[in-house]
Amino acid sequence: MATNQDDVKLLGAVGSAFVCRVQIALKLKGIQYKFLEENMANKSDLLLKYNPVYKKIPVFVHNDKPVSESLVILEYIDETWKQNPILPSDPYRRALARFWSKFIDDKIIATSIKAVHTVDDEKEREKNVEESSEALQILENELKDKFFGGENIGFVDIAAVYIAFWIPLIQDITGLQLFNAEKCPNLYKWSHEFLNHPIVKENMPPRDPIFAYFKAHYESLFVSK
Template sequence: METEVIKLLGFWSSPFVFRVEWALKLKGVEFEYIEEDIFNKTNRLLELNPVHKKVPVFVHDQKVIAESFVIIEYIDETWTQNPLLPQDPYQRAMARFWARFAEEKLMDAAWTSIWSKGEQKERAEKETIEALEKIEEQLKGKKYFGVDDKIGYLDISIGWISYWLPIWGEVGSIEILDPKKFPGITAWKTRFLDHPVIRDSLPPRDKMLEYFHKRSQEWYSRFGLSGK
């Protein structure tokens, strides 16, 4: 029997890559991780993901898949142990809905609130808080967003809220995750970051701070004056 090829092309600080890494680890699927330089793309990356030219890229034998949400569903359907999505169609729909919501409404707003200034920053901060309030409501006293108080699809999809978001807040000198305003998310964050699969894989905090500080300055000089 030939050995199965399972590879993940990633970048050390990408929340999209971690999403896939966490899915594989929660399933107990062994894989080879390949670090890509997203500022100086290799032919390997360009050939494997010619459409978007981005990480993560997932390779399973002859099959190549891009886009983190698409990859996670593939992983969940291929290795069926420890299901990430719930079994019930409506609960599955809700998990997919909120994962996309956080991606489209929260992530952009949060990132803009960090690098921008003045009115644009204020507007983005307001949008960030409003999106977080909707996510807070989804927890309703549960330990995890997944069913039966287990870590699942939605937890790993919005997992960046636990570690990336507070670091971004520090970079932008704003407190996004006020524990008084978001007691559910705050408790979830502690629990999520303490999960063995998550805890042992996170990039160092100081390296993240330095990297995102630099990125936020680049964004400000590119978009800050034109108001994006």
């Protein structure tokens, strides 16, 4: 049971889509928390203590009990603080929300990241771009309302923050074409509605420094080859 005296911390880094998911959920729920910025090149003892298995962010700490992996954290938050639910109450719809969120991680985020990093194998890169585009098209066909959660932001919308903010960033930096208004009109419209939602807007990282960081990282891939 959550109380007003709960000690809530989030270990993360500005610019991480997975950390951003948790920040949006906490804001939607109205939960106060302390943000602990992590340097992933020099991981803190706290991060290694709370996530010794994966040693990754985000890590959510509630009354000294750590939870890792962003989708698991979202479920924990939703079950602990009942206000403004992000998962549907119907068991079947809850299962679908979990399915599509995992689909986003496995079929869109993973393949688009591979496409970015495959700079020395054009055939492999095209394969990853094609897989990402196909997965985005499948998700496009699943979007029936204003948001995946209906009229309000829900679990899948939060999971898809990478599509709304980070994929356009990737496209601008790399020239890869994964989705646009012509290919995925529903997703394109959704991305603008989502990013302009007051709570989402408040919790998005500033675009310019994130763009500069990822551009430098992308260019370094060619130097290291």
